[in-house]
Amino acid sequence: MSRARRRSRTARLTAPLAAAALLAGGVGALALTGASAQAATGSANAQDDFNGDGYADLVVGAPNATVSSKAKAGYVAVTYGSADGLSAGNKKLISRSTGGVPGSATASQFFGSTFSKGDLDGDGFSDLVIAGGKAGSVILWGSASGLTGGTNIAGYGEAPQAGDFDGDGKLDLALFADQNVAGDDPPSAAATVWKGPVSRAGTPAATLPILDKSLWWGYDANDASCATNGGCEEDGDSISGPISSGQVGDVNGDGKDDIVQWRYEGDGVWGNRLLLGGGSTGFTRGWVPGEATGLDTGTGIGDVNGDDFDDVVVGNDWDGKVKVALGSASGLSEDRVQTFDQDLAGVPGVEEEGDELGASVSVADVTGDGFADIALGVPGEDIGTVADAGSIALVHGSASGVTGAGAQTFHQDTAGVPGVAEANDRFGVSTALLDVNGDGRLDLAAGSTDENSLNGAVWVLRGTATGLTATSSFAFGGKDLSAPYTDARFGAFLR
Numbered sequence: 204m205s206r207a208r209r210r211s212r213t214a215r216l217t218a219p220l221a222a223a224a225l226l227a228g229g230v231g232a233l234a235l236t237g238a239s240a241q242a243a244t245g246s247a248n249a250q251d252d253f254n255g256d257g258y259a260d261l262v263v264g265a266p267n268a269t270v271s272s273k274a275k276a277g278y279v280a281v282t283y284g285s286a287d288g289l290s291a292g293n294k295k296l297i298s299r300s301t302g303g304v305p306g307s308a309t310a311s312q313f314f315g316s317t318f319s320k321g322d323l324d325g326d327g328f329s330d331l332v333i334a335g336g337k338a339g340s341v342i343l344w345g346s347a348s349g350l351t352g353g354t355n356i357a358g359y360g361e362a363p364q365a366g367d368f369d370g371d372g373k374l375d376l377a378l379f380a381d382q383n384v385a386g387d388d389p390p391s392a393a394a395t396v397w398k399g400p401v402s403r404a405g406t407p408a409a410t411l412p413i414l415d416k417s418l419w420w421g422y423d424a425n426d427a428s429c430a431t432n433g434g435c436e437e438d439g440d441s442i443s444g445p446i447s448s449g450q451v452g453d454v455n456g457d458g459k460d461d462i463v464q465w466r467y468e469g470d471g472v473w474g475n476r477l478l479l480g481g482g483s484t485g486f487t488r489g490w491v492p493g494e495a496t497g498l499d500t501g502t503g504i505g506d507v508n509g510d511d512f513d514d515v516v517v518g519n520d521w522d523g524k525v526k527v528a529l530g531s532a533s534g535l536s537e538d539r540v541q542t543f544d545q546d547l548a549g550v551p552g553v554e555e556e557g558d559e560l561g562a563s564v565s566v567a568d569v570t571g572d573g574f575a576d577i578a579l580g581v582p583g584e585d586i587g588t589v590a591d592a593g594s595i596a597l598v599h600g601s602a603s604g605v606t607g608a609g610a611q612t613f614h615q616d617t618a619g620v621p622g623v624a625e626a627n628d629r630f631g632v633s634t635a636l637l638d639v640n641g642d643g644r645l646d647l648a649a650g651s652t653d654e655n656s657l658n659g660a661v662w663v664l665r666g667t668a669t670g671l672t673a674t675s676s677f678a679f680g681g682k683d684l685s686a687p688y689t690d691a692r693f694g695a696f697l698r
């Protein structure tokens with residue numbers, strides 16, 4: 204079955220001068236180069252392109268930033284791509300205090316903790332949906348001049364996900380309510396699907412249920428209490444519960460996007476849940492690895508073995524390894540899982556306890572060979588004697604699945620990468636792959652929320668036909684964008 208390829212993530216600029224600036228004064232001392240206006244000749248994935256110029260735009264979350272004197276109100280920084288990469292001036296900062304954005308900045312709102320991209324209104328420009336906690340989410344609309352306006356989605360402020368969940372060729376939006384993480388059992392929470400197209404007034408073509416209730420344990424269509432509550436569920440298996448993040452792909456090749464969600468399972472345990480796309484009755488459940496583990500577990504979706512079924516990659520699982528669950532017409536199964544760590548032949552480095560290999564995961568085809576590659580954050584990696592400085596690794600896909608051949612690792616002591624490895628930087632705590640300079644190769648953006656205390660920063664490595672290169676890599680933080688930066692945890696989430 205022929206299907207559209209899954210999304211990608213990225214960004215780029217200049218290096219030797221950047222490295223010197225970082226060594227002299229940290230990320231805040233780095234001046235980004237200007238990007239000249241370019242014709243729309245880039246080849247970036249349309250989902251990553253808010254202004255339709257063919258270059259992917261990088262979105263960075265700074266959820267702990269102080270905005271309008273409100274601690275941890277949070278904001279999002281969008282840096283627009285071009286043939287020359289990114290620039291400090293070609294940006295948009297978005298918070299609840301931004302003109303046109305509904306609501307107001309409030310303390311501990313963590314605006315921008317997660318977000319999703321996609322053309323919701325079908326006008327040819329990708330739109331941005333930003334999670335806003337209890338106050339709900341906000342949609343910023345794409346246009347030839349970039350993101351504009353702001354439409355509030357009341358009541359659904361956690362981990363929005365855009366995808367074609369019913370297979371009709373129009374982008375839908377899965378929405379989930381914000382919930383506190385506490386207690387032995389996860390609380391039930393509201394969730395729904397807005398069927399596309401979604402108007403700029405915030406009106407979907409229709410709404411769909413989040414789950415196919417007829418498949419739930421104990422469901423009784425004639426039970427009024429079940430109908431009122433949206434269905435009867437198995438104990439501890441809430442409709443949504445607290446959700447940290449999600450990834451979208453098509454693991455069974457049916458033309459309907461699926462969601463892997465990272466959600467609170469209760470008793471201090473987090474785990475993955477797979478929702479298989481459906482029609483008017485909602486998603487059904489499927490098996491997925493990472494069902495019970497810690498919070499610092501990354502998940503990505505992409506076609507690693509090139510068979511036109513998306514695969515689910517789960518990093519830093521309970522055993523410290525990375526698991527690749529291969530997709531098929533019947534979905535995912537435990538007997539089609541590849542497992543590896545830094546002992547995989549060809550992968551630089553040594554496997555050590557506490558490395559957190561795959562605490563962040565991004566899956567997309569960097570090299571253009573038809574097989575998705577896997578970018579892994581390793582924020583607990585020691586660099587020499589420097590504890591928890593962090594690193595990133597890129598391993599490649601092949602017809603037989605993941606391979607260590609040609610694998611690469613990078614950190615702040617790698618030649619050409621700006622900065623210097625410091626204890627507890629946790630470089631690689633977030634990752635994203637996308638083509639910000641429109642050259643057909645995906646670049647890697649990697650975050651370190653603990654750089655310069657808790658200010659945070661983002662690094663970008665350019666993609667090539669053979670993988671990533673540190674040449675012309677660069678770094679930037681909130682201060683470089685004239686944005687709030689003190690303890691902002693800039694780079695906590697990238698897309």
